[in-house]
Amino acid sequence: MKQFITFIRKEFYHVFRDQKTLLLLFGLPIAQIVLFGFALSNEIKNANLVVCDYARDDASQCIIQKLSVNQNMQIEKVLLSHTQIEAAFKTGKVKIAIVFPAGFNASLQHFHTATLQVIADASDPNTATTLTNYISNIVKEYQQEITRLTPMPLQVTTQVRMLYNPELKGATNFVPGVMALVLLLVCVLMTSASIVREKEKGTMELLLVSPFNPFLVIVSKAVPYFALSLVNLTVILLLSVFLLDMPFHGSLLLFYAESSLFIITALSLGLLISNSTSSLQSAMLISLMGMLVPAMLFTGFMFPIENMPMPLQWISQLIPSKWYYTIAKAIMIKGLGIAAIWKETLVLLGMTTGLLLVSLKKFNIRLQ
Amino acid sequence: MKEVVINTNRLTKKFGSFTAVSNISFDVYAGEIFGFLGANGAGKTTAMRMLCGLSIPSSGTASVAGFDVYKETEKIKRNIGYMSQKFSLYEDLTVLENIRFFAGIYGLRNTAIKQKTDQLVQQLGMQKELNTLVGALPPGWKQKLAFSVAILHDPKIVFLDEPTGGVDPVTRRQFWDLIYAASAASITIFVTTHYMDEAEYCDRISMMVDGEVKALDSPSQLKKQYKAASMDDVFFELARGAKRSAD
Numbered sequence A: 001m002k003q004f005i006t007f008i009r010k011e012f013y014h015v016f017r018d019q020k021t022l023l024l025l026f027g028l029p030i031a032q033i034v035l036f037g038f039a040l041s042n043e044i045k046n047a048n049l050v051v052c053d054y055a056r057d058d059a060s061q062c063i064i065q066k067l068s069v070n071q072n073m074q075i076e077k078v079l080l081s082h083t084q085i086e087a088a089f090k091t092g093k094v095k096i097a098i099v100f101p102a103g104f105n106a107s108l109q110h111f112h113t114a115t116l117q118v119i120a121d122a123s124d125p126n127t128a129t130t131l132t133n134y135i136s137n138i139v140k141e142y143q144q145e146i147t148r149l150t151p152m153p154l155q156v157t158t159q160v161r162m163l164y165n166p167e168l169k170g171a172t173n174f175v176p177g178v179m180a181l182v183l184l185l186v187c188v189l190m191t192s193a194s195i196v197r198e199k200e201k202g203t204m205e206l207l208l209v210s211p212f213n214p215f216l217v218i219v220s221k222a223v224p225y226f227a228l229s230l231v232n233l234t235v236i237l238l239l240s241v242f243l244l245d246m247p248f249h250g251s252l253l254l255f256y257a258e259s260s261l262f263i264i265t266a267l268s269l270g271l272l273i274s275n276s277t278s279s280l281q282s283a284m285l286i287s288l289m290g291m292l293v294p295a296m297l298f299t300g301f302m303f304p305i306e307n308m309p310m311p312l313q314w315i316s317q318l319i320p321s322k323w324y325y326t327i328a329k330a331i332m333i334k335g336l337g338i339a340a341i342w343k344e345t346l347v348l349l350g351m352t353t354g355l356l357l358v359s360l361k362k363f364n365i366r367l368q
Numbered sequence B: 001m002k003e004v005v006i007n008t009n010r011l012t013k014k015f016g017s018f019t020a021v022s023n024i025s026f027d028v029y030a031g032e033i034f035g036f037l038g039a040n041g042a043g044k045t046t047a048m049r050m051l052c053g054l055s056i057p058s059s060g061t062a063s064v065a066g067f068d069v070y071k072e073t074e075k076i077k078r079n080i081g082y083m084s085q086k087f088s089l090y091e092d093l094t095v096l097e098n099i100r101f102f103a104g105i106y107g108l109r110n111t112a113i114k115q116k117t118d119q120l121v122q123q124l125g126m127q128k129e130l131n132t133l134v135g136a137l138p139p140g141w142k143q144k145l146a147f148s149v150a151i152l153h154d155p156k157i158v159f160l161d162e163p164t165g166g167v168d169p170v171t172r173r174q175f176w177d178l179i180y181a182a183s184a185a186s187i188t189i190f191v192t193t194h195y196m197d198e199a200e201y202c203d204r205i206s207m208m209v210d211g212e213v214k215a216l217d218s219p220s221q222l223k224k225q226y227k228a229a230s231m232d233d234v235f236f237e238l239a240r241g242a243k244r245s246a247d
Helices: A002-017 A019-039 A058-069 A083-090 A104-111 A125-149 A171-201 A203-208 A214-242 A252-276 A280-298 A310-316 A320-332 A338-367 B044-051 B073-079 B095-105 B110-124 B139-150 B169-184 B196-201 B219-225 B231-239
Strands: A047-053 A073-079 A094-100 A117-120 B004-015 B018-029 B033-038 B059-064 B080-083 B157-161 B188-193 B204-209 B212-217
Touching: A002 A019, A002 A214, A002 B095, A019 A171, A019 A214, A047 A058, A047 A083, A058 A073, A058 A094, A058 A104, A058 A125, A073 A083, A073 A094, A083 A094, A094 A125, A117 A125, A171 A203, A171 A214, A171 A252, A171 A280, A171 A320, A203 A214, A203 B080, A214 A252, A214 A338, A252 A280, A252 A320, A252 A338, A280 A310, A280 A320, A320 A338, B004 B044, B004 B188, B018 B044, B018 B059, B018 B188, B018 B212, B033 B044, B033 B169, B033 B196, B044 B059, B044 B157, B044 B188, B073 B080, B080 B139, B095 B110, B095 B139, B110 B139, B139 B157, B139 B169, B169 B188, B169 B196, B188 B196, B196 B231, B204 B219, B204 B231, B212 B219, B212 B231, B219 B231
Parallel strands: A047 A073, A047 A094, B033 B188, B033 B204, B080 B157, B157 B188
Antiparallel strands: A094 A117, B004 B018, B004 B059, B204 B212
């Protein structure tokens, strides 16, 4: 046991002496959270809107009022003629336009129906769809207000409720994803690098001729990165809850337990890589190309897996981060317990056991 | 009668169809400096790995410090020290941290570690460098430190795999002084080397060619036997028939 502690202390020396890597380890999650939180958001804020109002009546003014206080867009200009709309789009600054026909309110009052036109710059289809949805919601809101004043018979209104994330915040989607990515990166890359480095420097031989159990060599390598990962996880969690107002509804204990399981999965992957290669470069390359890129693509927080063709969906089942992402979302956002995620937990457990068995077997063969 | 600390009998290691080490048989006696010579690829390292318990032999028998290389590798590991051709201490750890680490994984007690550290530092004159990172030390010092660390736990035998590769002649001489001191403290030295002048420092040497031990005797006897003026000539005479090219 004393030998084990001696070994772990040495591993911590390695980690803390390499300050560049350490900085990267702690800087990376912070940078990612800030990037995804503020820069790379799929919400649209302050999109430029032009208004062409031929009606100039109560109804149109009221809707324009609502549009102008909305945070998602701002009114860039009020145009006098719809012929100017095209020119406005061509400047590239304006994303969406809205046209109120003459007699808008009158039509609404007398015929109980009125039409307004929304024109969007669909060269970016996602932005266009999102913006038209924002406007539809605002118009719907107005409609409900006036309906309350003058009740109409037999009207169907759709009440949309966005469960778990009523404000449609991007953070709820990407924070669990960033967690999965960072944990993967730290555990797979760092563990494999640290073991392969010992092989390259020749110190591994020295450890193997010592009476220290070879399996403990591997275990003690994993311990510091396990601890670092938990620290990283906590940093991400604190940042996202206090800086990005990310909700956390579930059990913290369960969350840390599941995260520990995922960390162990990633560590075993790192072990497998380091036992299969003998140079630092190939270990890095395999970790980055073989792990990180698929993890980005198939975790599901950047590209929805449901939209992928079937073969790609099957591949995504093999990516551990995909399962962790599902678990983390369920606990953090929906506040679900183990009953809802036992399947995903079992998958991760199975993956970990498989990876550990294979890497221990490889390690054994190498010892021959 | 001299005590035998390493005994091999028809020891063989095959990798697939390639026989790296073929039927080597020799004894190494307690306290001697045993030189293990051969060209690159002759099978020295493979033989040494089997004796250290890092590699399981394909056939033959061998015992190290009285323990069987098949079944008692754990006991062998407790009784040997090892220093490889690559310099192998941790460069990002200080001298003291390296000493503590290697003493620690051999299970030395704290009081023993402290005493050993003092002794080692005295011997090497490294009092001031105790908290220096090993990476910042001159190469010669690193080598000497690595050797001292390899015998920190008082092993019966220490295996040195080309310990003086890439070191200047003065440092090599100093290194051999350390080896003599360890030998005087009745540690058996098993050393592989390329340098034929170093071969002269050994009590007995074995010459390996193509996985077989072709000659084994004291340097002076070998020179007499091959009617050679120096060990270089002996080596050349023996290695001329080699079929395996150096890698």
